[in-house]
Amino acid sequence: xxxxxxxRRSVVAVEAVGPYALVRVERGGLAPGxxxxxxxxxxxxxxxxxxxxxxxxxxxxxxxLLDPVGPGTQALAELEPGDSIHVFGPLGHGFRLDVDRPLLxxxxxxxxxxxxxxxxxxxxxxxxxxxxxxxxxxAVLVPHAEIVIDPxxxxxxxxxxxxxxxxxxxxxxxxxxxxxxxxxxxxxxxxACGFGACYGCVVEIDGELKRLCVEGPVLCSS
Amino acid sequence: MLxxxxxxxxxxxxxxxxxAQLDAFVTKTVTPEARQGNxxxxxxxxxxxxxxxxxxxxxxxxxxLRETLPRLADTIDKPIWVSVGGFCSRDYVETCEQLARDDxxxxxxxxxxxxVDEAPESAAEIVRACREVTANPLYAKxxxxxxxxxxxxxxxxxAGADGVSMVNTLRGVALDARLQAKLARGVxxxxxxxxxxxxxxxVLAARRATSLPIVAMGGVQTGRDALELIACGATHVxxxxxxxxxxxxxxxxxxxxxxxxxxxxxxxxxxxxCVALDAVAKLAN
Numbered sequence: 001x002x003x004x005x006x007x008r009r010s011v012v013a014v015e016a017v018g019p020y021a022l023v024r025v026e027r028g029g030l031a032p033g034x035x036x037x038x039x040x041x042x043x044x045x046x047x048x049x050x051x052x053x054x055x056x057x058x059x060x061x062x063x064x065l066l067d068p069v070g071p072g073t074q075a076l077a078e079l080e081p082g083d084s085i086h087v088f089g090p091l092g093h094g095f096r097l098d099v100d101r102p103l104l105x106x107x108x109x110x111x112x113x114x115x116x117x118x119x120x121x122x123x124x125x126x127x128x129x130x131x132x133x134x135x136x137x138x139a140v141l142v143p144h145a146e147i148v149i150d151p152x153x154x155x156x157x158x159x160x161x162x163x164x165x166x167x168x169x170x171x172x173x174x175x176x177x178x179x180x181x182x183x184x185x186x187x188x189x190x191x192a193c194g195f196g197a198c199y200g201c202v203v204e205i206d207g208e209l210k211r212l213c214v215e216g217p218v219l220c221s222s
Numbered sequence: 223m224l225x226x227x228x229x230x231x232x233x234x235x236x237x238x239x240x241x242a243q244l245d246a247f248v249t250k251t252v253t254p255e256a257r258q259g260n261x262x263x264x265x266x267x268x269x270x271x272x273x274x275x276x277x278x279x280x281x282x283x284x285x286x287l288r289e290t291l292p293r294l295a296d297t298i299d300k301p302i303w304v305s306v307g308g309f310c311s312r313d314y315v316e317t318c319e320q321l322a323r324d325d326x327x328x329x330x331x332x333x334x335x336x337x338v339d340e341a342p343e344s345a346a347e348i349v350r351a352c353r354e355v356t357a358n359p360l361y362a363k364x365x366x367x368x369x370x371x372x373x374x375x376x377x378x379x380x381a382g383a384d385g386v387s388m389v390n391t392l393r394g395v396a397l398d399a400r401l402q403a404k405l406a407r408g409v410x411x412x413x414x415x416x417x418x419x420x421x422x423x424x425v426l427a428a429r430r431a432t433s434l435p436i437v438a439m440g441g442v443q444t445g446r447d448a449l450e451l452i453a454c455g456a457t458h459v460x461x462x463x464x465x466x467x468x469x470x471x472x473x474x475x476x477x478x479x480x481x482x483x484x485x486x487x488x489x490x491x492x493x494x495x496c497v498a499l500d501a502v503a504k505l506a507n
Contacts, residue, residue, distance in 0.1 A: 006468070006469050006470060040467075042467075046267065047267055047268075047270065047271055047272055047414050047415065047463070047467070048267045048272060048466065048467060049467055072267070086468070088469065189262065190263060190265050190266065190267075191265075192265050192267075192272060192274070192463075192466040192467075193465070193466035193467070195236060195237055195469070196233045196236035196237065197231060197232050197233050197236070197237060197240075197465060197466055198231070198265060198274065198276070198466050199230075199250075199259065199264075199276045199279050200262075200264055200265030200274060200276065201262075201265075202259070202262050202264070202279075203262065208258065209258045209259060209261075209262070209279070214236060
């Protein structure tokens, strides 16, 4: 695994993708890591950085798709080209790529790690669910995606005979797990540090509270 | 001056590179029994700091002594301070009894975690009981929730403490958009930049009351912050929340501390020891 590094990186651009923001920064000496791993991004004016999975790794850049819903993500979405922020990663465990018949299943901003994952898996099929046509504009980043819009759910549209790799809100992940017990699921939790120091991001795994940043964020559901 | 981490703000086994920048490592608090800690959500950012309600998650004393401590000693090349917690005086005493080992440099009694029920005994009573069973250097980590820090510090000194650590987090609450507590437990410990003035005042009050070594912490983000604590009477400085956001913080703070001391007219950081004591005393009068 690539050793995480913390570097101050320049912002190349912030692009709107539907209601989301694609924050592109210079890569510098940072390794992109494997799909599903994440980086801690300094959120200007905030005390804590924000964990974001890598969305794209174009040459010389790292790009993160985020939903500007709170003060930290809004500060990140308001960055201008030439601004710089600290970026720390890659962190955590990403998706296992040794799958025979991959299917990406995503909901909302859970689409974030899929462009990079799709590339690594040679553009497998994807089923993506969004709450509106506007949000669904993010599907442009993922090749071979079937889109469903609320109230249709991804679990109504996805075949169940595939190796599922999923990312999305908790109720969606629970529903996917019920259909595909072996699915790889990327979870989310509030994090202060991202590298196992704060014990803030615990989730219950096999009856024990474990640190999602160290054990995950991708967990095998079975 | 030594630079340490605040207990619970660094895992040496997952981040030995950070520990390598410190002068000594303080463990997460060890309790007699294993603890999962409080249910999530257990952290929340606020405008000028963060709340945590981790709740002393740890593997328990037996596993700590048998597995964690030997692994720590193998992994890091720094003195290990063990933070000891409990729910009654006997909990602390029994752990202290088992810490007479070569791999333990110092014992810090956590007498002030805001995220668990407190022991019924006073800080001084627990220090006195532990003093009887350990020859290790014994530090008492006290709470900022007091109007009379001097009285507490004098009491733990008289009970046999070799030093005091301050401040632990302040009790705090954060509400979400629906005006409900963000933390599952409701209340948490408040840390981060907002804590610095509280820490400065606590260290000043403690330094007026004792000549014991003081490990000072609370909101240190920069070398300047560390220098201010030294000026108020800190012997050593510990980093807490900043370690979550900057894995290079110890090296950076050390370098800045030397520069900031010189900018303030002191050849070395330690030359600024207690220089704020007189000035603040005059103002207070």
